Amino acid sequence: MPTAEAEAEWDAFEARLKFSTLLGSLSASVAAAQKAARFLMVNKHCGEDLFEVALEWLEKDDMNLRIKIWGIWEELSEMAMREQHVDYINRIRDNIQHFMDNICPPERPIAANIRIVRKGVERMHKLGLFSNTRAKELDEMLKHRTSSSQNPDLDAVEAAHKQDPGEEAHDMKHRWPNAFGDNKPSGAKRPTDKKQIEQRIEEDRERHKRLKESIWQIGNGEHEESDKMWEECSxxxxxxxxxxxxxxxxxxxxxxxxxxxxxxxxxxxxxx
Amino acid sequence: MTDQANIGPHPSFVHTRKQFFTQQEIEILSSHPKLRSAKEDSTRLQVVNLMDNMRQHIRLPTRTLATGVMYYHTFRLTRADLEYSPYDAASASLFVACKIEDTLKRSKEIIAAAKNYRLSAAEQIPWDSGNFDAGAKNAIGMERLVLETIGFDFRSRVPQEMIVKLCKYWCLPKDTVYRTAFDASLDLYRTYAPLKMTSGIMALACIELALKIHNVTLPSLDTTDEDGVTKQTGHRYATPIVKFADRGRVMETVHDLLDLYEHAQAPFTTRLGAKYSKDDFVRIKLEFKQIMETENLARYASSDELESDEIKQNGSTDNMDMDTPQSKTRSTTTSPKEVNGISKEESLREQTSMKEGTLRYMVDIERAKHEKEVVYDYFHDKTEEYEVEEEVPKPKRRRQ
Known part of the structure; x- marks a missing residue:
């Protein structure tokens, strides 16, 4: 009964198309990332094709989209680890560097993205996807990029978030006029357009919800919750x-x- | 005619949530034809198991489960008059608990969890797919009933925190005793113990059981306290925080757990039942039996205590279960000696149909009691109008 209701399996060509549409309409919510990840799990038989599609989309020049695709990898690694689906686990392991380079490119690092990716890497590490050394290595790399972050536009968003995470968008415009266009970014980098920044603020609000949930969510490990309580109880x-x-x-x-x-x-x- | 004109508006009924039930009250409530069947025990295990699986699937913390199961038990026991599926009640209870514990989840997510928890990621049905709309509507409909049952009184008891605190206080090993006690505290929700006991007593019971399982002794548990007062009340725990914990009640809770392990059959697994064999539990039960014999404790301490309290307090013990203004009388009436099961049962059950007046929910029992005492006189004179509720159950309600 459950399988009948689940999304159907497609042949490789159809799956590529479907997945493309899915990525095109991706939102920043967990549900959307889970939906895409579930699509990958259902269509394991053409995992390679689907990965290719995702990598193509990662090349698109939209930083907001790239970070949304990162959400899929987070959800996928959790599903794959739970079911020990070796193919996907290896693919994520092999491609992690590639993902990171696309989402937080070293030549154009965006602090707002790096923050999310660092959290994601930590989550994947907790799932057992990476060894301690590998996780540390990745984290170091991201940390390094944070310090050399040079994108003033999205960084301004990031700074505003730090100041007051609950800030309303119009207040931000008022407070951070430079973040929304007029100033020319240093060097040869393209200006991040105003619409993108506004979209990002909306999406970060969605991510914030997830962050709030993570405060009380319990982990998958058998003793994780009891151990956490032990640590936290006064x-x-x-x-x-x-x-x-x-x-x-x-x-x-x-x-x-x-x-x-x-x-x-x-x-x-x-x-x- | 003139009499009629003199009657003011109905002062309305006051409902307070009964936070604690005694074993006896639970038995009276379970004697309802719908709950009497042998299947009821397995239904309870099944539902609580399901709730546990659901909450793990959507990653809800233990406290949400604890609160949800308390609501479910209360609902199941007191609303036997309604037609509903226990699974709907479970989802609705969990939904309410999510709101109260501030671990918000959509009703659809909760309903979807009931289906998805045993499926692989690929087979899971997304909660927003429309498949769960009907179930979610059902849960929202039942939410109101659950809220009424708990009288909008959102306090709940979660023993896990107390287990941590006591384990730390007594320097008990974390990997053995604490973890076992924590697991036991989750199994406890498959019994009615959470309805009967305070969180301190539940925590102590889980720790005592864990100590026996791991063969660890706790000096403060096994030495007699020199303090005259504590001895007198049968208390043996030296920590101030648990000084109220009556030894008999702790033992009652331990036995509730041991009975559960003895009777719970697969597939209704319990956490400790999966780790230890039935023989272990039989052995432990014998040990506890000896303790109870040497200490001269009865199987159910909560019922006995109620009785003796009632004599001492002239009945103020059960002032929580009064549903009608009339029931406030007890402080002035003398208690009849015989137990009147039926009227007791009626008083325990939720009142579903009100002849007139509004039903108000009150959290402060003292205040509710006071108000009922004030209005009682007015009701008492107008016997003809309130005869059904007033006269009949009133004096019989006090049991001895």
Missing amino acids: DIDEGDLMAAEDETSEMLGISIDELRRRFPAQTPVAAV
Whole structure:
């Protein structure tokens, strides 16, 4: 029953076309990235073709699109690792450098993209896609690019985000007039057009939602959640005692005063 | 005619959520024809298993599951009068819990998770594909019922945090005792224990079980406290935070868990059940039995305590389950000795049909109680108009 409802498998030619359309209408949401990744998983038989398509799209001159395609690799690596699909895992491993060079090109690094890619590499590393050394190497490389970042336009967006992540787009225009066109970027680089920046602000808002989710999302590992709790939980304090009093008095159906009468010897928590 | 004219507007009914149930109350509620069947236990395991799988699939943290399962249990027990599928109730409970724990998920994502969790990535159906619209609508419809059942009282009890704190406090090994206790705390939601106990008691029960499994002893658990007061109440835990934890209740919770491990059959797996054999649990159960015999503890501490409290407190124990203004009387009436199962059951169940007046939800029990006491007199005189609700169940409700 489930397979009947899932997206159908296509032959290689149709799959290429379909995937192309999918990439053309890609949004920055997780759902869109997951949809594309799922398409790759369904059409494993023409994985090579589909990778080719994605690499072609990565060459397009739209930095926003490139970073959206990066979202697909993140989702795909998670799906592939879960199912141990060796072909895709190897493809991602082999092409990671290529992806990075396209998304954060060394000659034209964009801090806003680098930030996302670094997080993504970390996520992939956690999934076990890269060895520790490889992950470190990639991270170092990205870090290096961050420091040499020279694109004033998208960097301005990045700076604005840092100042106030919840900033509204029109406020940003007001505050960062130079980010939206008029100034000529240094060197021979093309100016990033205004529309692209606005689009990026919208998309970053979508990514922000994802970031918020990641605060409470649990990992896949068996002990990941319990370990995280162990790390994050504070020691017993006054607040716990009060919560315990509340709960107990309600359980026994007595008032807190009555409870305190029944359990008088109250060692101060600090002395414990 | 003139009498009629003198009657003001109905003061409306007040509903407060019952946060804690006793074993006895749970048994009374489970005796409803719909819940009495032997299948009910396996339904419960199945539903909680499903909820656990769903929440792992959409990566919800334990606290959301804990809250959701509490709502589900309460709903299942008190709303037996409704026709619904337990799976819809489970999805709706999880949906409400997501909002309350601030781990927002769309209703469609939750419904889709129920289907997708066992499928491979390629087979999964995207939540926005339209396949889950009907299910999501259902969940949203049931959301209101769940909210009413919990009386818009969003407090919940999550023992996991307390487990961490106590394990750290007692310097227990993280890789063995803590992890086992954490797993046990998740299994606990397959029982009714979370409805009966405070988070401190649940945490202690999980830790005690984990200690036995790993054969670790905790000095403070096994030495008798010198403090006269704590001894008197049967308390044996030296940490101030758990001083309220009654040993009998902790043991009751441990046994709820052990019973679960004994009876849960595949495919309704429990976390610890997958790691340890039934023989282990039988052995541990015997050990705990000995402890209970030496300490002279009954299997169900929560019921006994209710009884004795009632005598001491002249009935203020069950002041939470009053649904009608009339029920406020108890502080003035003398309690009849016999247990009246039916009226108790009625008082525990949600009231679905109101003759007149509005139903209001109140979180502060004291305030609700006070208000009911104030309006009681007015109701009492007009016997003819309220006879069904007023006179009959009132005095019988107090059990001894």
